[in-house]
Amino acid sequence: MVIMDIDFIRGKHLTHKATLTIPTDKTLISIGEVLRHFPGATRVNLYPSANEPRYQVVLADRVIFISAYNGQPVQQVTQAEAALMVNQVFNGSTNAMTAKLVTENAPSELNPRLLPVWQFSINDTVNTRLYISATSGMLVTQRHDYWRLFDIMWMLHIMDYEDREDIHNPLLSLMSLLALMTVLTGLALVFVAFANKPSERS
Amino acid sequence: MMSMQILHRWLAAIVGLQLFIWVATGLAFNLIDSQHLNGNHYRQKMTAPPVDTASALAEPSQLLLQFPTQTVSAITLDNVLGKALYRVTSDKGKFGFWATDLSPVKLEPDQLKQLALSSYSGSGQVIAIELANDVADKYAASSALYRVDLQDERNTHIYVDATTAEVVAHENWGSNLKQLLFMLHFMDYLPDNGVSFNHIAIRIVATIVLLLGISGAILVIRKLKHGQYRIGRAHSENNTLILLSPDNEPLETITIHHSGMLDALNHHKERIRTSCGGGGQCGMCRVKFIDHPPLATDQDRSKLTDDQLNDGIRLSCQHQAMGGCVSLVNAAQLRHYIKLSSILD
Ligand code: FES
Numbered sequence A: 001m002v003i004m005d006i007d008f009i010r011g012k013h014l015t016h017k018a019t020l021t022i023p024t025d026k027t028l029i030s031i032g033e034v035l036r037h038f039p040g041a042t043r044v045n046l047y048p049s050a051n052e053p054r055y056q057v058v059l060a061d062r063v064i065f066i067s068a069y070n071g072q073p074v075q076q077v078t079q080a081e082a083a084l085m086v087n088q089v090f091n092g093s094t095n096a097m098t099a100k101l102v103t104e105n106a107p108s109e110l111n112p113r114l115l116p117v118w119q120f121s122i123n124d125t126v127n128t129r130l131y132i133s134a135t136s137g138m139l140v141t142q143r144h145d146y147w148r149l150f151d152i153m154w155m156l157h158i159m160d161y162e163d164r165e166d167i168h169n170p171l172l173s174l175m176s177l178l179a180l181m182t183v184l185t186g187l188a189l190v191f192v193a194f195a196n197k198p199s200e201r202s
Numbered sequence B: 001m002m003s004m005q006i007l008h009r010w011l012a013a014i015v016g017l018q019l020f021i022w023v024a025t026g027l028a029f030n031l032i033d034s035q036h037l038n039g040n041h042y043r044q045k046m047t048a049p050p051v052d053t054a055s056a057l058a059e060p061s062q063l064l065l066q067f068p069t070q071t072v073s074a075i076t077l078d079n080v081l082g083k084a085l086y087r088v089t090s091d092k093g094k095f096g097f098w099a100t101d102l103s104p105v106k107l108e109p110d111q112l113k114q115l116a117l118s119s120y121s122g123s124g125q126v127i128a129i130e131l132a133n134d135v136a137d138k139y140a141a142s143s144a145l146y147r148v149d150l151q152d153e154r155n156t157h158i159y160v161d162a163t164t165a166e167v168v169a170h171e172n173w174g175s176n177l178k179q180l181l182f183m184l185h186f187m188d189y190l191p192d193n194g195v196s197f198n199h200i201a202i203r204i205v206a207t208i209v210l211l212l213g214i215s216g217a218i219l220v221i222r223k224l225k226h227g228q229y230r231i232g233r234a235h236s237e238n239n240t241l242i243l244l245s246p247d248n249e250p251l252e253t254i255t256i257h258h259s260g261m262l263d264a265l266n267h268h269k270e271r272i273r274t275s276c277g278g279g280g281q282c283g284m285c286r287v288k289f290i291d292h293p294p295l296a297t298d299q300d301r302s303k304l305t306d307d308q309l310n311d312g313i314r315l316s317c318q319h320q321a322m323g324g325c326v327s328l329v330n331a332a333q334l335r336h337y338i339k340l341s342s343i344l345d
Helices: A031-037 A079-089 A145-158 A170-195 B004-031 B060-065 B109-118 B173-185 B200-225 B261-265 B298-303 B306-310 B331-344
Strands: A043-048 A053-058 A063-067 A098-102 A117-121 A129-133 A139-143 B072-080 B083-090 B093-098 B125-131 B145-151 B157-161 B166-171 B240-244 B250-255 B286-289 B313-315 B324-327
Touching (some): A031 A043, A079 A117, A079 A129, A170 B004, B004 B173, B004 B200, B060 B083, B109 B125, B109 B145, B109 B157, B166 B173, B306 B313
Parallel strands (some): B240 B324
Antiparallel strands (some): A043 A053, A043 B072, A053 A063, A098 A117, A117 A129, A129 A139, B072 B083, B157 B166, B240 B250, B286 B313, B286 B324
16 A cells, blocks of 8 residues: 555546636626625635536525626536536546446445436556546546556455445454554564573583 | 475564554553644634724735735635634644734733643643753644643643643653553654654565565465364373483483473473574474374475375474473484483483
């Protein structure tokens, strides 16, 4: 695990988000207007989606996305838009790409809280998958086979062979205790072996 | 070629301590309830009232004009201490502006305190507010990062960024302990470079530990193959050893107090001198088993000739103690024995 660079595992190299910027060419609808429309808004976030700048409006009980050009609400990001985002951020060819909308039963490699998402399988040698939020249209995460390999090693590391997330499981406690005793007795043996140098010559 | 055992021993000497630290800290993570290590013990969701629209707000597009050369990936309108503010996220970092006049945010100590307390569910009082820009990198915060110390039983301190008006983190003694454990577990002994387990030192040590494991496994498999593992102490009614000189003259009768033959022979005094201390390497502990010589081990075979083995000579450090007659095998051993006896008796 220490050999595999964690940024590589997280797939940082697969995408570049730095090019996404809020365009300044057209006028955006006024923030005052947004607030007048949603008087309960506790937070408003302006961000660049693949199609257009959008306002994300956080209300007490829900989150709403609207176009910052015309105020139209965006119920769900279309496949075309999500694909556009993939093309903008992915460092590589998307020729063989396939898409799938995931609204429930998140794959094990994805945090269920991120649903709903568009799952794009790049179908390259390391089975890269990009996940685009179906609500915001933004890239939420990327996965590749090295991430999956690391995940298996993590499972072995914490000995939670089912959910791969409970580091407090009793099997690990037992094994760690045994390992601790092994190491301590081993250290004692090393100490004895090196300390017992010949007693003074006669 | 260096024997597997010596290799194993040296590897253990080099990385044993870190291996111990790994296992011990791993066990600590496993056994300590996450709640105890949680920095957010007293963190609460800040209640966000609707953005105040009483006074007109500047447009985000005006803010964009202030960042002509940077890529701005988000502008967020938020409500902090009852005032609307914008946070601009660009490739150069995060910046806060009051939303009415777009003046840069720079919270005063009083505001820092208020903001910190609004994220805090405990009952401790604020006892100090200090600039903490030395750890700004760790929290990806600006250089105007402040630490607000609270007086509670967890020693909570809250980090607040004065230019973005954000509560960056809660820490307490539990999360400090957690960071210490992580530092040890990740061998991240250079302070303040964030938590990383991909550095060269840990890679080297991990590789050596792997070799340690492999060499150990090879040793175990070899011993298993040669039937050298026995469960429990060899069964013997006879609990006394009779030590003979090389010429089979009785020297001493020793009661067995140890499970190993060398230890039994050296009970209370070093009757037989060695230089490897029972590691099977020096060959100095050789004695002759008069009655029933045990099965020769690898170490016996590597240190002793076939003739010696047939004579019943073995490395006493490699065998279990058993009652019966055992003789020294050479004049040097006898000289040492006599000298030792004359000094002690
Ligand atoms: S003590 Fe060194 S070989 Fe037995």
